Amino acid sequence: MIFTEFRFILFFILVFSIYWKLPNKTWKKLWLLICSYIFYGIWDWRFLSLIIGSTFVDYMTGLKIYDSNTQIAKKAWLTLSLSINLGILGFFKYYNFFVDSLVHLFDTTGLSFNSININIILPAGISFYTLQTLSYSLDIYFGKLTPQKNFLNLACFVAFFPQLLAGPIVRASDFLPQLTAIQKFRNVNVKACLVLFIVGFFKKACISDNLAPFVDNYFSAVDSYTALSGWLATMSYAVQIYCDFSGYSDMAIACAGLLGYNLCVNFDAPYFSSSITEFWRRWHISLSNWLRDYLYIPLGGNRDGTIATYRNLIITMLIGGLWHGAAWRFVVWGALHGIALVCHKEWSQLWNKKSLINQTSKIWGVGITFYWVCFTWIFFRANSFIDALSVAKAYVLFQSPGSQQLEPRLWLILVGLAALHWVSARMSWTQIIEKLPNQVFAIGYGYTVAVVMLLMSTGYAPFIYFQF
Template sequence: MIFTEFKFLFFFAAVFCVNWLLRKFVFRKIFLLICSYLFYAAWDWRFLSLIWMSTIVDYILGLQMKSAPDVSRKRFLLSISLVVNLGVLGFFKYFNFFLESAFDLLAWLDLPTSTNSLEIILPVGISFYTFQTLSYTIDVYRGHLEPTRSPIDFALFVAFFPQLVAGPIVRASDFIPQLSKARSFVTVPVRACLVLFLFGFFKKACIADSIAPAVDAVYSQPSEYSAFSIWQAIWLYAIQIYCDFSGYTDMAIACAGLLGFSFPDNFNYPYFASNISDFWRRWHISLSTWLKDYLYIPLGGNRGSRGGSYRNLMITMVLGGLWHGAAWRFIAWGAMHGGALIGHKVYLKQQSSHRRDLDKQEKFIVSLLGTLLTFTWVCLAWVFFRADGLDDAMSVIFNCFSFGAESKATLGFEYIPLLIGLLLTHWLSYRGYLERAFSSLPGWGFSLVYGAAYAVVFAAKPTNYEPFIYFQF
């Protein structure tokens, strides 16, 4: 069940109505927990056992840490949480990857190998809820969060269906306090949530799903297309993954808001970033801040030598790439971003020693060039993210710089109007014009405009349902 399917809209409408008809907050939480489990079971009911195991283990460990007599006992309890959660994630997501990599190494050394591997199905959303529960036990260990005594509250934090399968990664410190006090329906920003859901639906169903066939065609046979067409596909995939993932996030935040809960923002117009550091402050914010707080800083962060901070940054980004998938192409993607972040730090260091004040025109030119350079590097890194393997990624990179093959297939320009419309809509939203226009409408006018907009979106979207890209992570 995905957010752009009709059955989800009926499911959510039923959940919304019953949720607000229930008077006692505890009954609402129990109801939402049951609905969340049903939502996840629609994917594969067998993997509910993994969510339950993670929930039970970390709930008990959190309470045990609170009463632990000393730091060593707390550290032991935290290690259990890390071993259990990362062990389950590692088995389902990385077992075959490391096994096959070991086989490849043995074959390279001309040693006898076996090609046997396990048929392991990756549970949807396991990376997201694993990071969520880890944030809970780590924060309790650090003393930044009081452990919750309510098993219902903790279970709902882990399994709440709007963000269960593809984020954002909601931290316990943000969500669990919201479960302590019931929220009245009159305080829910219904209009803002409906508009946000519509924008997310449009980005996913009309933009990302419409772009997908052209991107798939080029990436399946890059040598058959001209260099410019490959560049088109590279740019289109950058748009596709942004609209797909941010569209999901918009709809998740909107659904949570309509049920009385708030999620943190996960995107802030990342392709407007003027440098790679700025990009990671805008893209998948819940993941980038998680990696910073729970990996980069514990590794040493900026403390110590400059080389040490560069090492910590590269380790963080490579592991962040590996979090996305068990493949060398994701490691290459993380290494590209790690290298770019290190390069930007080196650049800032050099600039600080040769600082001079720029006039307004020079600042604009530097910002524009920085934005174009950042977007180009991010797009090239997406090649490794999208390709089926390292060899396929290198084939795309090689062919996008192979100009002069006139007889090769071309992608065409039918997507240009769509992208111009998206850019215009995005700019209007960035400037706040669209939100102000919707908020200024009277009730009847909002209903009329919103209904018409939804009718247009449904008419424009492809008939097939494409799964969200981040479901595979």
């Protein structure tokens, strides 16, 4: 069940209608938890045990960390929490990857290694809710948060269905206080939430899903297409994954808002970034902040000199790449972004010394940043490392053995979408729409929904980030 399916709309209407009729916050939270478990169980009810088990582990270890009198005891309970959560994630997501890599390493050295591969199904959303539960235990350990004694609150935090499968990655310190506050429907900005939901729906169902067949056709036979088609497919994928992921985030934030909860903004026009550093402040913001606070800073951040800072950046991005997928091409993707961040820091110091940063250089920066980000997307999207190298050759050297071409009108579509994105990023549509009379808003919204229904793809396309 994905947000663009009709059955989700019916599901959410039922959740919404009953939620605001319940007499107190305890009943509301219990209803949310039941609905969240139903929502997740529709994917595969067997994996509900993982979410419930992870919640119990962090509930108990959180209390133990807080109540322990010695640092050794606190660290022991934290280690238990991290080991169980990361162990579950590692088994389901990385077991076969590491086994296959070990086999390949032994083969290259001429040694034999008998491996056991297991047909493992990756539980939906496990990468996202694992980071949430880790942040809960870590914040308690570092004294930034007191543990929840109310198990229902923690369970709602872990399983909250709008952002359960693909974020935004929510911090316990941001979400738990909302669970204890009294929710009133009059405080809900209904118009803003409805607008945000239809915007996200449009991004996913009308843009991302309609671009997907063109991108899939190219990446299924990369050597059959011209180099120009390689450029077109790569840029189309950049648009596809942005609209797919930011569309999900928009709809998740909107659904949470209609239930009285505020989730963090996850995207801020990232392709208009003038540097790779700015890109990571605008792309998947909740993950960027998580990696900064729980990985980069604990590694030392920028406290120990230039070399250590660059080392910490590279390590953080390598792990960030591996978090996205169990394949070496994701590690390469992370490494490329880490190298780019290091290069930008060096470049920024040079330009700052010369005081040459101006509007023109920022425009060039947007173009260069977008070119590099698209280049890295090649390794993210390709079906294999060999395919990625072929696409990279077409993208960088403009060389490809193929003669087939993707639909040329895609260029016009991409230009039109870029213009639309530029306008929407610079105008506060929400504030304008909020001022409309309710009747005018309802009529306009109805027409918008009708247009979106006409433009949406007819094929089923799950969200890209569900596989991570």
